[in-house]
Amino acid sequence: MSTQPTVAFIGAGNMARAIIGGLLDNGYPATQIWATGTRPEKLADLAAKGLHTGTDNNAAAAAADILILAVKPQIMKQVCEPLRATVEAKRPLILSLAAGIACDSLDLWLGNGNAVVRCMPNTPSQVQTGASGLFANARVSELQKQQTRQLMSHVGLALWVEREELIHAVTAVSGSGPAYYFLFMEAMISAGEKLGLDRDTAAALTLQTALGAARMASASDLTPAQLRQAVTSPKGTTEQAILAFQHAGLDTLVDDAMQACASRSRELAELLRD
Structure with missing residues (x-):
């Protein structure tokens, strides 16, 4: 048995x-x-x-x-x-x-x-x-x-x-989290098209990059912040993209989004409570 x-x-x-x-x-x-x-x-x-x-x-x-x-x-x-x-x-x-x-x-x-x-x-x-x-x-x-x-x-x-x-x-971090990454992938694919790539190429590069970044972060002893810094050369191309995200308030936007998610989770829990 x-x-x-x-x-x-x-x-x-x-x-x-x-x-x-x-x-x-x-x-x-x-x-x-x-x-x-x-x-x-x-x-x-x-x-x-x-x-x-x-x-x-x-x-x-x-x-x-x-x-x-x-x-x-x-x-x-x-x-x-x-x-x-x-x-x-x-x-x-x-x-x-x-x-x-x-x-x-x-x-x-x-x-x-x-x-x-x-x-x-x-x-x-x-x-x-x-x-x-x-x-x-x-x-x-x-x-x-x-x-x-x-x-x-x-x-x-x-x-x-x-x-x-x-x-x-x-719920806010991992339960709903995949949708955040899917949304970011959508935005990257669209931006790649605007830069001249065909959609299939932009999508393939975006998805492989997301997969590779996740695998690197999972396998590395370095934090995501350290990994980001390692590929962000002063006055380089990556730095310009990172600065654009930071100037647009990416950290605050992510925090607001996840707070809204957790708040809605609490609201639904109250509605479903016997």
């Missing part, structure tokens, strides 16, 4: 499938994974890989050591409440991927007394380069923390935060 915990996904959308794909790619036994959804035909590809699939959320919860809630925040309460009796009987670790739903609300909807982890993943998890922030309530054991981090590390970086409030900061 496998020593791996049985993992059950309630909801099999893109994020759930990203995690499932990471688990399978890293040798996690398919027979230890359950996935449920409202439409069986949408689960056929997962069933073909050896997963347990179906539409019965309670059956999946009854089998789970780790129950992953991967549904939209707006329907989380109506999904959780019918699972209450099953969760109270089995007491799996609850791992929520939903933005804005507090641990206390999840615990209440599932019957109280549950070990609950909130996870804020991001879309690069779909290509196993995600960044996830994790928060555990007081009932989560050290073993369950280890299992959670190991689980999420299959799709990228997974880091714990000490206070639930910090999940809003995680």
Whole structure:
């Protein structure tokens, strides 16, 4: 028998499938994974890989050591409440991927007394380069923390935060962060076209540059500021671009944007609180 915990996904959308794909790619036994959804035909590809699939959320919860809630925040309460009796009987670790739903609300909807982890993943998890922030309530054991981090590390970086409030900061940095980089890429591609490059060339150079910069920053012992300084020669071409960004107030703009993101995360959390 496998020593791996049985993992059950309630909801099999893109994020759930990203995690499932990471688990399978890293040798996690398919027979230890359950996935449920409202439409069986949408689960056929997962069933073909050896997963347990179906539409019965309670059956999946009854089998789970780790129950992953991967549904939209707006329907989380109506999904959780019918699972209450099953969760109270089995007491799996609850791992929520939903933005804005507090641990206390999840615990209440599932019957109280549950070990609950909130996870804020991001879309690069779909290509196993995600960044996830994790928060555990007081009932989560050290073993369950280890299992959670190991689980999420299959799709990228997974880091714990000490206070639930910090999940809003995680949302602003990494949860929404990929969109910031996509926006910057859009702007660079358009600027490259204005300088005379065709769009395909501008796009290819932009994307490869972004990939290379991220890899360099990840692999280097130097900080991003030090790496920037190393390629910014006095009175050189790069310096002129950097000065233009700084004169336009890039630091302030980024700070304002991320503060707005975190503020909206808090607002949504209040709206979704039971």
